[in-house]
Every structure is written in structure tokens, then in C-alpha cells.
Amino acid sequence: MNSKTIGVTLALVRDTFREAFARKIFWGFFGCSTALILFFVFIMRIDVVQGAIATVSLFGNTSHSLDVQRLVRQAHGAIAAFLFTAGMFLAVFASAGLIPSVFEPGRIELLLSKPVERYHILLGRYTGNVLVIAANIFYLVFAVWLIFGIKTGVWTAGFLWSSALTVYMFAVLLTVVVLVGVLWESAAVTTMVTFGIMIVSPILAQQQTLERLLTSETSRNIVRCAYYALPKVFDLGRIARSLVLGNPIDDWMPVWSSGLFGVVVLGAGIYVFARKNY
Amino acid sequence: MSFAIETEGLIKIFRSRWSGKEVRAVDGISLRVEPGATFGLLGPNGAGKTTFVKMLLSCAHPTAGRAMVFGRDSREAEARRPIGYLPENHRFPTYMTGRSMLDFYGALSGMDGVTRRKRIPELLATVGLAEWGDMRLGKYSKGMLQRVGLAQALMHAPTLLILDEPSDGVDPIGRRQIRDILHALEQQGVTIFLNSHLLAEVELFCHDVAIIHRGRVALEGKVKDLTAGSGYRVEAEHVPERVQQELRAKAMAVAQRNGNVEFLFGSRDEANLAVDLLRAEHCEIESVARTSSTLEDVFVKAIHEQ
Numbered sequence: 001m002n003s004k005t006i007g008v009t010l011a012l013v014r015d016t017f018r019e020a021f022a023r024k025i026f027w028g029f030f031g032c033s034t035a036l037i038l039f040f041v042f043i044m045r046i047d048v049v050q051g052a053i054a055t056v057s058l059f060g061n062t063s064h065s066l067d068v069q070r071l072v073r074q075a076h077g078a079i080a081a082f083l084f085t086a087g088m089f090l091a092v093f094a095s096a097g098l099i100p101s102v103f104e105p106g107r108i109e110l111l112l113s114k115p116v117e118r119y120h121i122l123l124g125r126y127t128g129n130v131l132v133i134a135a136n137i138f139y140l141v142f143a144v145w146l147i148f149g150i151k152t153g154v155w156t157a158g159f160l161w162s163s164a165l166t167v168y169m170f171a172v173l174l175t176v177v178v179l180v181g182v183l184w185e186s187a188a189v190t191t192m193v194t195f196g197i198m199i200v201s202p203i204l205a206q207q208q209t210l211e212r213l214l215t216s217e218t219s220r221n222i223v224r225c226a227y228y229a230l231p232k233v234f235d236l237g238r239i240a241r242s243l244v245l246g247n248p249i250d251d252w253m254p255v256w257s258s259g260l261f262g263v264v265v266l267g268a269g270i271y272v273f274a275r276k277n278y
Numbered sequence: 279m280s281f282a283i284e285t286e287g288l289i290k291i292f293r294s295r296w297s298g299k300e301v302r303a304v305d306g307i308s309l310r311v312e313p314g315a316t317f318g319l320l321g322p323n324g325a326g327k328t329t330f331v332k333m334l335l336s337c338a339h340p341t342a343g344r345a346m347v348f349g350r351d352s353r354e355a356e357a358r359r360p361i362g363y364l365p366e367n368h369r370f371p372t373y374m375t376g377r378s379m380l381d382f383y384g385a386l387s388g389m390d391g392v393t394r395r396k397r398i399p400e401l402l403a404t405v406g407l408a409e410w411g412d413m414r415l416g417k418y419s420k421g422m423l424q425r426v427g428l429a430q431a432l433m434h435a436p437t438l439l440i441l442d443e444p445s446d447g448v449d450p451i452g453r454r455q456i457r458d459i460l461h462a463l464e465q466q467g468v469t470i471f472l473n474s475h476l477l478a479e480v481e482l483f484c485h486d487v488a489i490i491h492r493g494r495v496a497l498e499g500k501v502k503d504l505t506a507g508s509g510y511r512v513e514a515e516h517v518p519e520r521v522q523q524e525l526r527a528k529a530m531a532v533a534q535r536n537g538n539v540e541f542l543f544g545s546r547d548e549a550n551l552a553v554d555l556l557r558a559e560h561c562e563i564e565s566v567a568r569t570s571s572t573l574e575d576v577f578v579k580a581i582h583e584q
Binding site: 003004007008010011012014015018019021022023104105106107108109110111112113114115116117275277278 | 292332335336337338339355356357358359361363365367368369370371372373374378381382383385386387388390391430440
């Protein structure tokens with residue numbers, strides 16, 4: 001990668017951040033994350049005595065004698081679950097406009113007139129979008145991890161890994177945003193399709209139960225194919241929770257198969273973009 | 279020698295996804311633009327001008343034929359490096375300031391940070407926006423956007439400038455300013471390709487033109503050749519009625535103008551004979567000139583003839 005390529009990539013990433021700032025996406029996430037961090041800093045009081053929590057005070061209500069490890073892991077788990085559900089929906093919703101906005105008439109022609117390959121434009125924008133969300137997730141998770149660590153003396157790496165998994169899942173879902181955005185150039189369609197995949201994920205995660213309920217072999221095959229082909233948001237959420245709670249991960253298939261889905265869909269997005277007339 | 283722009287049998291057919299109906303937006307255009315030329319592309323709405331330009335920039339892919347920019351296939355990214363482009367109906371991101379916009383597009387053109395920082399204030403001053411560089415583009419007027427758009431196209435010192443309706447929405451002073459900038463670039467040897475429906479603007483600035491209609495080249499040539507007429511106009515005063523009658527029989531047209539009589543002859547010989555006769559009759563010759571058409575006349579004729 002030469003300096004010109006790096007310069008172009010950085011310009012595209014910077015432009016995505018600039019647009020995210022202007023659309024208040026970045027500041028919206030940053031504000032919510034900061035509010036949550038301040039909550040843990042000032043509202044929650046934890047007194048630890050000899051490895052166990054003596055008291056935990058929240059809005060004046062005090063609990064006694066909790067296992068410190070358990071409390072920290074539960075709090076981490078709650079945040080990880082929030083990020084994987086509501087946080088993911090918010091991230092997709094906020095990002096849905098950032099990709100199609102590039103294809104607006106009068107803007108795309110100017111980008112394409114520059115000596116930059118089309119795939120580079122798309123990947124630069126994609127990377128910028130992932131980094132916008134990653135910056136917010138890492139900010140929240142790292143700050144909460146630090147606060148709990150300082151207050152309780154418990155430092156668990158699982159929570160940090162779970163945030164990486166959350167960003168990874170977002171990056172996979174963003175490939176859908178890219179492909180649908182290139183095809184239809186509409187933020188609304190992009191949001192609907194990506195949300196559809198997210199909503200169907202917990203249903204498909206019950207694939208074995210579903211297969212038992214279905215009578216036709218064709219239906220069972222469709223469910224099986226859909227489960228293996230689509231990104232496994234629900235399963236990755238479960239893995240993230242296991243990471244936080246320190247439980248062993250027995251199956252990494254949802255991680256690599258979701259990644260494979262992302263690579264294929266992003267490749268399809270790049271292919272369609274390269275062939276399209278503007 | 280490689281041409282600044284060279285197209286061979288360039289065709290673009292748009293097909294409707296559902297009905298399968300075809301539209302031949304560009305139908306076999308072969309054009310050559312020499313380096314350093316000022317070239318105007320003219321045509322009525324829907325003639326295929328913008329599609330042609332988009333194929334030069336690889337925004338649209340040709341169905342057949344090829345387009346070359348300085349000897350490189352326009353589909354190669356490197357072929358676009360010497361090009362500065364100002365699109366029609368551009369939509370610059372409104373969250374950017376004039377300065378950050380120039381910086382962004384400069385970076386995409388492969389300029390390093392130091393050169394960009396040096397070039398931006400120079401260009402903002404050139405287009406008369408030195409004091410507006412830190413203001414968001416959302417606050418710019420149409421004319422200001424057009425000028426900052428031109429600055430964007432000039433950012434990386436291109437050798438080929440493709441401008442789509444550059445003075446659209448610009449007031450007469452701004453228009454003059456843009457023309458001055460383009461003249462200066464012409465002096466530096468920059469090839470300027472102007473896509474415009476403002477015939478007077480093209481006539482004032484371009485030396486070569488092509489008129490396209492229904493996706494084909496209807497007429498191509500040097501502006502001075504295309505607008506040069508074949509007739510001669512002789513204007514005289516104190517022409518006696520008898521002489522007027524005699525010349526009226528030979529002239530293509532006769533007109534009375536402020537007490538003078540103006541005769542239009544189809545050839546130089548006829549004009550010379552008329553001058554001899556008028557002088558022999560002691561008439562005062564006011565002027566003798568070769569007739570010329572405006573580019574508009576040429577344009578209308580070319581469109582109607584095709």
C-alpha cells in the first residue's frame with residue numbers, strides 16, 4: 001500500500017466521520033455512552049471488603065454481601081447484551097444513511113471522476129462507518145471496564161473481547177447496508193433489509209426446534225440454509241455473553257460463518273458498484 | 279501524438295430493467311480534442327452530452343467503442359489523474375467548509391497534505407472566496423458553490439479541465455471572472471472541454487466545437503470557420519433610386535438602415551461590381567464586410583438539418 005492509497009483511504013474515513021458528526025450520529029452515541037459512564041462513576045457506590053462487596057448503593061438503596069466477581073460480570077453482561085441488541089439496532093439505523101448518501105446524483109460523479117478505483121471508494125466509506133461505531137463502543141466499554149476495575153479491583157478481559165465481537169457483528173451487518181445501498185440507493189430500504197436480518201436471527205437460532213416442527217423436508221432445508229447463510233446475530237450475542245461471564249465457547253461456527261457472509265456480501269456490493277452507471 | 283480526448287465509435291445504450299426498452303443516449307461518437315484546445319460540446323437537452331462526458335470520466339460504462347484520455351483508456355483510474363471536473367447539478371456535501379471540501383477532493387486526487395495546504399488559500403483567492411473558506415458550503419449561494427466547484431476542479435493543477443455548465447447560476451461579474459480564469463489556464467496550455475447550452479459563452483471562449491444531436495455528432499469544426507458566412511455586405515449612403523434598382527436585381531437582399539442602403543451579395547465579384555458602380559455614381563461607401571453567422575444560427579441549422 002503506497003502513500004497515495006493511504007492518503008485516499010484516510011480522506012474517505014475522515015469524510016465519513018465528518019458526515020457522522022454533521023448528522024449528529026457520533027455525538028448522539030457519544031452522549032448516551034457518556035451518560036451511562038457518568039451513571040457508573042457518580043450514582044453507583046461500591047464498597048469492597050476483603051474480596052467481597054460489603055455494600056452496593058444505587059439511588060440510596062443498599063444491598064449487602066454480594067460476590068464481587070459475580071456483580072462485575074453481571075454488570076458487564078448487561079451492557080454487552082444492551083450493545084448487542086438495542087445498541088446494534090441503533091448503530092444500523094444511524095449508519096443506514098451514511099452509505100447511500102455517497103450515491104446521491106451530483107456527488108457520486110465527482111467522486112468517480114477522481115483517480116480512485118471504485119472499490120477503494122466503497123471500502124473507504126465502509127471502513128469509516130465501522131470506525132465511527134467502533135470508536136463509540138470501545139469508548140463505552142473501556143470506560144465501564146475501567147470504572148468497575150478501579151472500584152472493585154476486578155479486571156476481566158472477556159468484557160473487552162465482547163466489545164470486539166460487537167464491532168465485528170456490526171461490520172458484518174454493515175455489508176448488507178453496503179449491498180442494499182448500492183442496489184437501491186435508499187436509506188429506508190437499507191434499514192428495513194438489515195433489520196429484517198437481525199429480527200429473523202433469533203428465530204433461525206432455534207433451527208433445531210424449528211426443524212422438528214416442520215413436516216416437509218423442503219421447509220427444513222430452507223430453514224437450515226437460511227440459518228447457515230445469514231449472519232448469526234443472536235448466536236454471536238450468546239458468545240459475547242459467554243465471553244463476559246468467563247464461560248467456555250464450544251462452537252465458533254457462528255463467528256466464522258457470519259464473517260464469511262460479510263465477505264461475500266461486501267464482495268457483491270463492490271461488484272455491483274463497479275458495474276453500475278451513474 | 280496522443281489527444282487530450284479521443285473517442286472512437288462511442289455508444290451508450292440504456293436498457294429499461296423491466297420493459298427492455300432501449301435508449302441510445304450516445305450513438306457512435308468519434309471525437310478528437312487536441313492538447314491545449316478549448317473545445318465546446320453543444321447540443322439540445324437530451325442530446326447525449328452529459329452521458330458522453332460521464333463515459334470520459336468512467337461514471338458510465340460504454341456499451342461499445344472506446345474513450346481515451348491522453349492515450350489512456352478512460353476506464354483506468356490513472357486516466358482520470360490529469361482531469362479536473364466540475365459536474366452540472368453538483369451536490370457538494372453541505373457539512374464541509376470550502377476549505378475542507380478542497381482538502382478532501384485534493385486528497386482523492388492524490389495530493390499530499392503539504393501541497394494541499396499551500397494550494398487551498400491560493401485557489402480560494404483565485405475564485406474570490408478567500409474570506410469564505412471556513413464557512414460551511416450549506417451557507418454558500420449558487421454562484422459561490424459554482425466558484426468553489428471550479429476551485430475543486432483546479433485543485434490538483436489538471437491538464438484537462440472538463441466543465442459542465444460552469445457559469446450556471448453565476449452573476450455576470452462572476453461569469454467574467456470564471457472566463458478570465460479559464461483564459462489564464464488556456465495560456466498555460468490546459469485543455470478545456472466545455473459542456474454548455476450557453477452558445478454565446480461557448481462562442482466567446484472556445485476555438486473548436488462539436489454539436490451533438492440524438493447521440494450523434496451533427497457538426498464539428500473551428501468556431502471561426504463555422505460562423506464565417508459566404509456573403510458580402512455593402513452599405514452606402516446617397517444611393518440614387520436608379521442605382522438602387524440596378525443593384526437590387528443583383529443583390530440577395532436590400533435593406534434601408536438609418537438613411538443608408540445595405541446590399542447583401544452572394545459573392546465577392548458581385549460585391550466588387552457593386553462598389554465600382556456606387557463609386558462611379560459618387561455614392562459614399564459606409565462599409566464593406568463579409569457576412570457571418572452566430573453560433574446560434576449554426577446550431578439551429580445543424581439541429582434542423584439532421
